[in-house]
Amino acid sequence: MSNIKSFALLIASAAVLSACSTPVKLNEAPVVEKTPAPMPAEPTRQVSTVDTGSVDPLNDPKGVLANRSVYFDFDSYAVRDGDKAVVENHSAYLTKNPTRKILIQGNTDDRGGAEYNLALGQKRAEAVRKSMAALGVAEGQMEAVSLGKEKPKAAGANEEAWAQNRRADIVY
Amino acid sequence: MKKLNHFIIYTGLAVAAVAAGSAQAQLRVEITGVGSNQIPIAIAGFANEAGAPQAVSAIVKSDLTQSGIFKVIDGGSGLSETSPVDYNQWKSSGANALAAGSMQALANGSYDVRYKLFDTVKGAEISSLGQSAQAQFLRLAAHRIADDIFLKMTGVRGAFATRIAYVTQNGREYRLEVADADGEGVQVALRSNEPIISPAWSPDGTKVAYVSFEKKKPIVYVQNLVTRARTIVANFKGSNSAPSWSPDGNTLAVALSKDGHTQVYTVSADGSNLRRVSNSTGIDTEPQWSADGQSIYFTSDRSGGPQIYRMSAGGGDAKRVTFGGNYNISPRIAADGKTLAYISRRDGNFELFALDLASGQELRLSDTSNDESPSFSPNGKYLLYATSSGGRKSLAVVSVDGRVKQRLTTQAGNIKEPTWGPFMK
Numbered sequence: 349m350s351n352i353k354s355f356a357l358l359i360a361s362a363a364v365l366s367a368c369s370t371p372v373k374l375n376e377a378p379v380v381e382k383t384p385a386p387m388p389a390e391p392t393r394q395v396s397t398v399d400t401g402s403v404d405p406l407n408d409p410k411g412v413l414a415n416r417s418v419y420f421d422f423d424s425y426a427v428r429d430g431d432k433a434v435v436e437n438h439s440a441y442l443t444k445n446p447t448r449k450i451l452i453q454g455n456t457d458d459r460g461g462a463e464y465n466l467a468l469g470q471k472r473a474e475a476v477r478k479s480m481a482a483l484g485v486a487e488g489q490m491e492a493v494s495l496g497k498e499k500p501k502a503a504g505a506n507e508e509a510w511a512q513n514r515r516a517d518i519v520y
Numbered sequence: 521m522k523k524l525n526h527f528i529i530y531t532g533l534a535v536a537a538v539a540a541g542s543a544q545a546q547l548r549v550e551i552t553g554v555g556s557n558q559i560p561i562a563i564a565g566f567a568n569e570a571g572a573p574q575a576v577s578a579i580v581k582s583d584l585t586q587s588g589i590f591k592v593i594d595g596g597s598g599l600s601e602t603s604p605v606d607y608n609q610w611k612s613s614g615a616n617a618l619a620a621g622s623m624q625a626l627a628n629g630s631y632d633v634r635y636k637l638f639d640t641v642k643g644a645e646i647s648s649l650g651q652s653a654q655a656q657f658l659r660l661a662a663h664r665i666a667d668d669i670f671l672k673m674t675g676v677r678g679a680f681a682t683r684i685a686y687v688t689q690n691g692r693e694y695r696l697e698v699a700d701a702d703g704e705g706v707q708v709a710l711r712s713n714e715p716i717i718s719p720a721w722s723p724d725g726t727k728v729a730y731v732s733f734e735k736k737k738p739i740v741y742v743q744n745l746v747t748r749a750r751t752i753v754a755n756f757k758g759s760n761s762a763p764s765w766s767p768d769g770n771t772l773a774v775a776l777s778k779d780g781h782t783q784v785y786t787v788s789a790d791g792s793n794l795r796r797v798s799n800s801t802g803i804d805t806e807p808q809w810s811a812d813g814q815s816i817y818f819t820s821d822r823s824g825g826p827q828i829y830r831m832s833a834g835g836g837d838a839k840r841v842t843f844g845g846n847y848n849i850s851p852r853i854a855a856d857g858k859t860l861a862y863i864s865r866r867d868g869n870f871e872l873f874a875l876d877l878a879s880g881q882e883l884r885l886s887d888t889s890n891d892e893s894p895s896f897s898p899n900g901k902y903l904l905y906a907t908s909s910g911g912r913k914s915l916a917v918v919s920v921d922g923r924v925k926q927r928l929t930t931q932a933g934n935i936k937e938p939t940w941g942p943f944m945k
Contacts, residue, residue, distance in 0.1 A: 451736060460870070461849045461863055461892055462717050462937070463762045463775065464819060464826055466738060467782040467803040470759050474780065493737035494759045494777070498715040519736065 405441065406448075406520065412437045416518040418476050419511065422457075425471035427479050435476060438518055439483035446486065451519040452476050454494045455501075457510035466496035469516075476516045546931065547703030547915075553925030554588040559673055562615035564595030566635070567622035573655045576623060576633055579662035583680040583702060584669065588924030595620065601636035601648065611640040619669055630654040633661045637672055647672045659704060679897040683941040684904060685709070685719045685728055686915060690933030696730060698745065701897075701940070703928055709745055717937055720763045720772075725944045729753065729763035729772060740774055742789060753791045764807050764816075766833070773797065773807035773816055784818050786833075797835040808851050809833065817841070817851040817860065828862055842875065844882050850893060854900040859920060861885075861894040861903050872905050874920055885918045895940045906936040 401407050408414065416438070418431040427435060442448055454473030456465040473492035480490060502512040561584065566577045584590040593615050600622040610618050621635030630652055637647040649668050653661040663681035670678030679701060688695045696710035696719055710716060714733040721728055722742075729742045738761045740754040754760035758777035765772055766786075771793075773786050784798035784807045798804035798818060803826070806819040810833075817830050820838065825846040831838040842848035847865035854861070860875040869889035875882045890908040897904070900920065907916050909927065913934035917926040929935070 453736070460847075460865075461806075463806045464803070464849045466717075466759060466761050467775065467777070467805045470777045470782055471803075474777070491737070491757055492777070495715075495733065495738075496717075498717065498733060 413441055418472075418516045418518075420472055420514040420516070422510070422514065424514075425468070425475050427475050432479075434518075435479045436483065439480045439485050442480070442485045442489050443483070446489065448520060449489050450491075452480075452490060452492045453499075453517045453519055454492065455499065455513055455515050455517070456497050457513040458497045458500060458505075459510070460497070462496055462498070466494045466498075469494035469496045472514070472516045476518070547699055547706060547928050547935075548930075549586060549703045550927045550929070551586060551588065551925070552927060553918075553923060555919065555921075555923050558589060558591040559616055560591045560593055560614050561617045561619065561669070561673070562593040562595035562610055562613065564599040564618065564620040565597035566620070566633075567598075567600035568625075569623045572623050572625070572631060572658065574658035574662065576621065576635075576658060576662040576665065577619075579659055579702075580619065580666045580669070583663060583666035583678075586702065586926060587670065587678075587680075588919060588926075589670075589674065601634050605638050605640075605645075607638070607640045607643040610638075615640055617646075617669075617673060619665070621665070626652070631658060631661075633658070633665075635665050635668075637669055659700065663700070663702075676901060677899045677943065679899045679902070679940075679943070682898060682943060683725070684895075684938055685721060685941065686906075686935055686938040687716045687719065688930060688933055688935050689715075689913075696728065698728075698941075709743060718762055719937055719939050720765060721939055721941045722765050723767055723769045723942055725942045728939075729765065731761045731763070740772070742772075751790060753789065754785075754787055756794075762806050764809050766809050767811055767813045773809060775805035775807065784816065795835075797833075798831065798838070799835070806850060808853055810853050810857055811855045812857065817853050819849045819851060828860065841877070843880075844873070848873075852894050852896055852903075854896050854920075855898060856900055859900065861896060863891055863894065872903065872918070874903070874922075883922060885920075885922050886916065888916070893937050893939075895938055897940050898943045902940075904938045904940050906938055 405411050406413050415434050418427055418434050452473040454469035456469045473494055477490050477492040500513045502509040563577055563581045569575045581592050585592045595618060599620040601620050618638045619635055624632040626632055632652055634650045636645055639646045647668055651661045660681055666680040667678030682701045683698055684701055685698045688697055692713050694712045694716050695708050696716050697706055697708050699706045712734050717731045719728050719730040727742055727744050731738045732741055738759045740760045740763050742751045742753050753772055754774050756776055756778040760776055762775040763772045770789055771786050773784060775782050776785050782803045782805050784804045785794055785796050787794050800820055800822040802821045804818055804820045808817045814833055815830050816833050819826050820829050826849050827840055828842040828848050828851040829838040829840050845864050845866055848862050850863045852861040858877055860877055862873055863870050864873045870891050871884055872886040872891040872894055873882050874885055888907045892906045894903045894905040902917050902919050904917050906913060913936045915928040915935055915938050
C-alpha cells in the first residue's frame with residue numbers, strides 16, 4: 349500500500365515538475381502520467397463494496413425487520429398503533445433499497461366462507477400497503493394479495509388462535 | 521324387506537370398492553335421511569351379470585336408494601328384459617314398477633347392456649334402453665339406466681351419471697379430485713403443496729376452473745381434465761378468485777382486487793377481454809351466472825354486511841335478494857332460476873339455506889353449524905355442500921326440500937369446496 353502511495357506521489361510530483369518547463373529525469377520507472385491532478389477514473393482500479401447477506405439488515409434474525417407480521421382486531425382492517433413500528437421499519441428499508449419488492453399477504457381467522465374471507469384478507473393487505481405508500485414506498489415495490497383463511501399460523505377454535513391468524517405478512 | 525335393502529346397499533358398495541382396486545382415496549357415502557313418499561320399485565338381477573366386472577343391477581339399486589326417493593325391492597334373479605311380466609304378482613308385492621335387464625359379453629371385450637322398465641299399475645312397458653359399453657364404462661352404463669328410471673318415474677332428469685369435483689387436504693398436500701356422483705371412480709386432477717379453492721366445472725364438463733395459491737397469491741386457472749393443459753385466466757396485480765362460467769362456456773366471471781378493492785369482472789376463457797361488471801366501494805365477490813346467461817348473482821357488503829344481490833350479466837344496477845340476518849354469502853342459483861341456495865350466519869353458526877325467489881320464503885336445509893360452498897345437482901333436486909363432522913371436514917348432500925340426506929367422507933384428511941358437474945352426453 350505504501351509503495352503504491354509513494355509511487356503515486358512520485359508520479360504526481362513528476363507530473364507537477366514536468367508541467368514546469370524544466371523536465372526532471374528520474375531514476376525510477378518511466379512516468380506514464382500525462383496530465384496533472386485531478387486523476388481521471390481508471391475503471392480497472394475501481395473497488396466497489398459487496399455487503400454479504402449477513403450484513404443486510406433484512407437478514408438479521410435479531411433486527412427489527414425480522415418482525416414481518418401486522419395483526420388485526422376481529423372484523424377490523426385498520427393498522428393498530430402497536431403495529432405501526434413494523435410498517436415503519438419495512439417502509440424505511442424499502443425506501444433505502446428501491447430494487448427490493450414485497451408481497452403483502454393478508455389473512456383472516458377461519459370463521460366464515462373461503463371467498464368472502466379472501467376479500468377480507470385483501471382489505472388487511474391493502475391497509476398495510478396504503479400505510480407503506482404514505483411513508484414513501486413506491487407502488488412498484490409492493491403487491492397486496494390475500495390468502496384468506498387458507499394458511500393459518502395457529503390451529504384451534506379459540507380467540508388465541510384466531511388473533512394470530514388475523515394478520516398481514518410482509519414477504520420479500 | 522328393510523333389512524334386505526340395507527344388505528343390498530352395503531354389498532353393492534363393498535363390491536364396488538373391491539373392483540376399484542388401488543384407488544386410495546375412496547369416498548364413502550352414507551344415507552342419513554330419506555324422502556317422504558318413496559316410490560316402491562323392484563329391481564331384478566340382470567341376466568348374466570354374475571360373470572361381468574360390474575353387477576349393473578347392484579349399481580342401479582344403490583343409485584335409486586341413495587336418491588332417497590325410491591324404496592328399492594329386490595326383484596330376485598332369473599329375469600331378463602325379454603321375460604314375460606306377471607304384472608299382478610309384482611303389483612301385489614308392493615312394487616309400482618319393475619326393472620329387468622341383461623348383460624352380454626361381446627367378442628371385442630365390451631358388453632351389451634339392455635334393460636326395460638315396466639309399470640305394474642298401468643300393466644305396460646314404459647321404457648327400454650340398450651347400450652354397448654367397455655368394461656371400464658359399465659358403471660356409467662348402470663348410472664344411465666338409473667337416470668332413465670328416475671326420469672320415467674319422476675319426470676325429472678336423473679343425475680346419477682354426473683360427476684363431482686372437490687378439494688382434499690391431507691397435511692401439506694392439497695388435491696383437486698373428480699369422482700362419480702356416487703363417490704366411486706376417484707381421479708386426481710391436480711396435486712399441490714399450496715391451497716386450491718373454488719373449483720368450477722365448465723358447462724361441457726371437460727374443464728375445471730379453480731383458484732391456486734401455488735405462486736403465493738391467488739390466481740385463477742382453467743384446466744382441461746383430459747389433456748391436463750392449464751391456462752392462467754386471471755393473474756392481475758392483487759388477488760384473483762371466485763371463477764364462474766357463463767352458460768356458453770366462453771366467459772368467466774371472477775373477483776379481482778386489481779383496482780384496490782375486490783370487485784366482479786368478466787374475462788374470456790383464454791384470459792383476454794377483461795371487463796369490470798360490479799361497482800361498489802366495498803367488497804363484491806362470488807359471482808354466479810344464471811343458467812339463462814342473463815344475470816349474475818353475487819355477494820356484496822355494500823349495505824354494511826355481506827348480502828346476496830342480482831345484476832344483469834353486463835353490469836348495472838344490482839338488486840338485493842337476501843334479507844334474513846346480517847351475513848349471507850355463497851349464492852348458488854338452480855338451473856330453473858327459481859331457487860337460490862346460500863350460506864347464512866345465524867347466532868354465529870354458518871348454515872345452508874334455500875330461498876324461493878318468487879315467494880321470498882327461506883328454508884334451512886341442514887342441521888349442522890359449519891356449512892360452506894353449496895352446489896346444485898344439474899337437475900336442481902339436490903345440494904352438495906361442505907360441512908364439519910367429527911372434527912374433520914366432509915361433504916354432505918341434501919334434497920332441496922330438506923328431507924333426503926347423505927354424508928360423503930374420506931378415510932383421512934379434510935374434503936371441501938365441492939362442485940357438482942353438469943349433465944354430459
